[in-house]
Amino acid sequence: MMELVCPAGTPAALRTAVEAGAHAVYCGFADETNARNFPGLNFSRAEMAEGVAHAHARGAKVLVAINTFPRAGDADLWHRAIDDAAGAGADAVILADMGLLDYARRAQPQLRRHLSVQAAASNADAINFYAREFGVKRVVLPRVLTVAEIDEINREITVETEAFVFGGLCVMAEGRCSLSSWTTGLSPNMNGVCSPASHVSYETTPEGQDARLGGVLIHRTPAGGPAPYPTICKGAFTSPDGAGGRQTGHIFEDPVSLDATFLIPMLQKAGVRALKIEGRQRSRAYVAQVVRTFRAAVEAADRGAEMPVGALAKLTEGQASTTGSYAKIWR
Amino acid sequence: MASRSPLLAALMRLPPPAPVLMAGSHLLTRLGRKMAGRHPGMIARLGPEAGKRLLLDATDLPALILLQAEPLSLRLFPRRAAAPPSDAQITGNLAAFLAMLHGESDGDALFFSGELSISGDTSAVLALRNALDDAEIDLAAEFAALFRAPETVVRRLAVVAGPRLGLSLTRMEALP
Numbered sequence: 001m002m003e004l005v006c007p008a009g010t011p012a013a014l015r016t017a018v019e020a021g022a023h024a025v026y027c028g029f030a031d032e033t034n035a036r037n038f039p040g041l042n043f044s045r046a047e048m049a050e051g052v053a054h055a056h057a058r059g060a061k062v063l064v065a066i067n068t069f070p071r072a073g074d075a076d077l078w079h080r081a082i083d084d085a086a087g088a089g090a091d092a093v094i095l096a097d098m099g100l101l102d103y104a105r106r107a108q109p110q111l112r113r114h115l116s117v118q119a120a121a122s123n124a125d126a127i128n129f130y131a132r133e134f135g136v137k138r139v140v141l142p143r144v145l146t147v148a149e150i151d152e153i154n155r156e157i158t159v160e161t162e163a164f165v166f167g168g169l170c171v172m173a174e175g176r177c178s179l180s181s182w183t184t185g186l187s188p189n190m191n192g193v194c195s196p197a198s199h200v201s202y203e204t205t206p207e208g209q210d211a212r213l214g215g216v217l218i219h220r221t222p223a224g225g226p227a228p229y230p231t232i233c234k235g236a237f238t239s240p241d242g243a244g245g246r247q248t249g250h251i252f253e254d255p256v257s258l259d260a261t262f263l264i265p266m267l268q269k270a271g272v273r274a275l276k277i278e279g280r281q282r283s284r285a286y287v288a289q290v291v292r293t294f295r296a297a298v299e300a301a302d303r304g305a306e307m308p309v310g311a312l313a314k315l316t317e318g319q320a321s322t323t324g325s326y327a328k329i330w331r
Numbered sequence: 332m333a334s335r336s337p338l339l340a341a342l343m344r345l346p347p348p349a350p351v352l353m354a355g356s357h358l359l360t361r362l363g364r365k366m367a368g369r370h371p372g373m374i375a376r377l378g379p380e381a382g383k384r385l386l387l388d389a390t391d392l393p394a395l396i397l398l399q400a401e402p403l404s405l406r407l408f409p410r411r412a413a414a415p416p417s418d419a420q421i422t423g424n425l426a427a428f429l430a431m432l433h434g435e436s437d438g439d440a441l442f443f444s445g446e447l448s449i450s451g452d453t454s455a456v457l458a459l460r461n462a463l464d465d466a467e468i469d470l471a472a473e474f475a476a477l478f479r480a481p482e483t484v485v486r487r488l489a490v491v492a493g494p495r496l497g498l499s500l501t502r503m504e505a506l507p
Contacts, residue, residue, distance in 0.1 A: 009461065040378070202450045209450075230453075282439055283434065283436075285437040
């Protein structure tokens with residue numbers, strides 16, 4: 001059976017994920033070493049150790065995401081995170097930075113290393129490089145590949161692959177986005193915050209709600225209408241329409257979430273070892289529902305049964321879902 | 332969840348007199364302090380956001396709730412007067428607030444669907460949402476602890492009354 005890797009932003013969410021059927025839970029420390037560095041979220045050192053013990057007692061693994069990029073000459077915080085993940089008994093660390101991969105290999109050689117999606121290793125040569133040089137055992141695939149491309153890559157590598165199947169989508173090549181940094185001065189890839197809450201503001205107007213990031217108006221939601229996350233890539237902007245008028249629309253990406261449920265059997269056939277659910281910033285209500293649904297789907301795929309479809313629409317951004325790049329079509 | 336009874340909805344629309352607001356504020360603050368004592372990690376998780384004032388606007392209640400975690404207070408204000416100063420405001424119906432508190436609804440999903448809206452200091456709102464979610468609050472159990480009533484009985488009452496009122500009054504996932 002494929003391994004189901006589930007998000008946990010808090011200890012309660014970790015317990016919920018394990019209860020709902022997660023084979024593995026990924027989480028991070030409460031600082032800028034992980035890419036979900038939001039207020040009130042993440043784990044203290046003590047909470048991580050308790051979380052690992054809780055998961056292990058119930059047969060689940062814990063993977064610690066240390067997937068941001070340290071500043072040159074200032075990597076102590078990240079090194080400590082790797083050492084503390086090992087000390088907590090984590091089953092693996094999820095890393096993106098080559099310096100951290102090198103540190104983990106030397107300082108904690110027994111600790112399994114997974115390559116984060118933030119590293120954007122999207123071809124066999126890149127993956128083989130990380131496997132050869134840093135002993136990476138699993139690669140989280142960027143959300144830019146078709147199922148056929150994943151199949152081809154898996155034939156040319158020896159390490160495991162993990163593919164996202166549900167949750168928020170990033171329009172940019174993974175880990176290579178500067179939109180939020182440009183507006184806020186804080187980087188998703190270095191500070192762990194895409195659209196940091198400290199720079200997001202909402203204002204209710206007679207027409208609905210305005211969302212601003214760093215003072216820039218990025219979306220205007222009509223009253224009662226579906227709202228997206230306050231990211232620039234999901235924003236709606238007004239521009240000249242080329243015919244003397246003006247048009248308003250999504251320039252980068254529509255606010256939709258990934259849902260690749262019905263592609264699970266094909267991903268399994270393509271040799272994908274693990275399926276990942278996005279959403280460490282979400283509540284335990286989300287975790288419970290999504291993990292339960294995907295555990296049933298993974299078990300169904302294993303039996304050769306049909307995939308349940310459309311069960312999670314209410315939880316998706318923009319109340320809409322897509323298969324993203326997995327099944328590319330012209331539009 | 333069942334829809335709210337017309338009688339309850341009518342009662343909710345009545346403007347509450349000042350003594351009721353004062354007594355309600357006192358009760359809610361005592362409840363909040365009891366909860367903070369029973370879930371010490373909750374206030375710690377708020378971090379630097381603990382001192383912020385959040386205005387909870389349950390649109391079908393006749394009063395607004397101003398919440399501050401440090402020092403802990405929950406105060407009621409009449410809806411028809413000018414809103415008290417706050418750092419952030421969360422607006423939605425009571426059912427949405429309670430479902431979120433009890434881990435039945437996801438805050439982001441309520442936001443995506445327009446059932447919940449926020450304004451002001453987004454950090455304070457996120458921190459509160461995450462702290463409450465991690466604390467696994469059960470309102471019925473908290474009231475039972477406050478009044479030293481048997482928790483099993485209070486929760487059983489909440490299970491019966493909740494669907495009739497169209498509200499989540501206890502944490503269903505934790506029921507034996």
